[in-house]
Amino acid sequence: MGASVIVGLIGQSALSTQVSTFDGSQLSLWWAMPFIGMLLSMAIVPVLASDFWHRHFGKITLAWALAFLLPCASVFGIPMAVGTAMHVCLAEYFPFVILMVALFVVAGGICVNGNLHGTPALNTGLLALGALLASVMGTTGASMLMIRPLIRANDNRRHARHTVVFFIFLVANVGGALSPLGDPPLFLGFLKGIDFFWTVKNIFFQTLFLCVALLSIFYFLDCYYYRHCEEEFLPALDPTPDSDISVDGKINFIFLLAIVGLVLMSGLWRSSGSLNLLGTSIGWGSLTRDSLLIVVILISLWITPTTARANNEFSWGPMREVAKLFAGLFITLIPVVAILRAGEQGAFAGVIQIITDTHGQPIDRMYFWTVGLLSSVLDNAPTYLVFFNAAGGDPMTLMGRLGSTLAAISCGSVFMGALSYIGNAPNMMVRAIAQERGIRMPSFFGYMGWSILVLIPLFGLMSVIFF
Secondary structure, eight states: OHHHHHHHHHOHHHHHHHHHTOOGGGOOGGGGHHHHHHHHHHHHHHHHOHHHHHHHHHHHHHHHHHHHHHHHHHHHOHHHHHHHHHHHIIIIIHHHHHHHHHHHHHHHTOEEEEEOOOOHHHHHHHHHHHHHHHHHHHHHHHHHHHHHHHHHHTTTBSOOHHHHHHHHHHTTTGGGGGSTTTOHHHHHHHHTTOOTTHHHHHSHHHHHHHHHHHHHHHHHHHHHHHHHSOOBOOGGGOSSOOEEEEEEOTHHHHHHHHHHHHHHHHHHOOOOOEEEETTEEEEHHHHHHHHHHHHHHHHHHHHSOHHHHHHTTOOSHHHHHHHHHHHHHHHHHHHHHHHHHTGGGSTTHHHHHTTBOTTSOBOHHHHHHHHHHHHTTSOHHHHHHHHHHHTTOOHHHHHTTTHHHHHHHHHHHHHGGGGSTTSSHHHHHHHHHHHHTTOOOOOHHHHHHHHHHHHHHHHHHHHHHHO
16 A cells, blocks of 8 residues: 555656666666675574574565665665566566465365375385476475475474475476476566477476486485484374375365466467556456466365365465565565676676677576576576576577577576575475474575585586586
8 A cells, every 4th residue: 555655656657667767787786785685684594593583584574675675766766766666566576476375375275185104215206296297287386285295204204304305406496397387487488489398398308317316316315314214203103194095175176277277378368458557567468367366366265175274284374484585585686687687788797798608609508507596596587587588589599599598598597496495486485384394494504505415416417418
């Protein structure tokens, strides 16, 4: 309500003008400090003051958002600050959150009752199934569907955090690489004109290599814990003894199909019409998708049996954390993305220069690493879009002559989202759910220790083999 009053005071036309003229070439690296501060807060404060963080992370997020917006208003004017914030919220953040909530609510209404015995073979199979589902129902949907049964299968074991870490690697990230429905960067490429089946045709072997390698590493690691660490509690201490499997809340499978259909519809809707909302042009396809996703959310909450969510221990805590933290990330990312879009005229000119050779041709291996490492700390969707445009932005050229470059951009943005908790939204959701279930997850830097040890050598090998 307050934002609407401000918008009304400064005028919609002013907003539209300012949003379109935000020039990253005018910004120094100091404008990236709020984003860096946001990252450091997420990494350090939970370790040093866990209780304080869980009580006040929303206020800390707001403080960093204001650390960008207030100087922006002072230097460039209130229309610029409010206009860019509203544009990001309406065009990027709200659609992102609506889709996340839809998948969170619908997948959270599917309860897999009963329990299986968490052996290395079973755990590896569950991770493989989740990775396969991720390209069909999105990394968020697959993560929310599979994480609870996996945790329940292993709640009689002393070591479970490695299982959740590899779940984040495989289900929340790598598995989503084979279709535009799997991960937001690929969906952006689809909206820009990339063929729906391009990814499965062109990065299938990269994805297969990484999935097989991660599943193999996990299996041998889990075998070590299972066989050598007095791993299992006594049967009497198992909170969920083995029992037959049944599924409650099956109606939500229909809602999952509806979500997939709505996302696909919005990409295929080629109508040129749009709605101008507070200076931001929103296509009718996107508006229809988001409106119907809200309807799906409400219907799912209404008709799903209460026992399904109760047995899932469903709570809004993980979604609230993701929504608040990503609000701060989207706002503080504004100047960072603007500087990247300025190319060699911006403060990140060095980044742009390292991805092209002396003849101006793209270096695929450098695209893979640059896009990937930035995606691990920035939101991977705008990072993909920036380098999609840096490679020319023409979908026909990128699917043809520069196909290997598009493959490098796609792999980097999807795969390396697994390098940190903030690389992809499901990462934090999975972490929050695991912690709610009593699993002591690694800290921000602790998780990066796992990802550096396991993923970086595999990425290095991939860059030699494929790029």
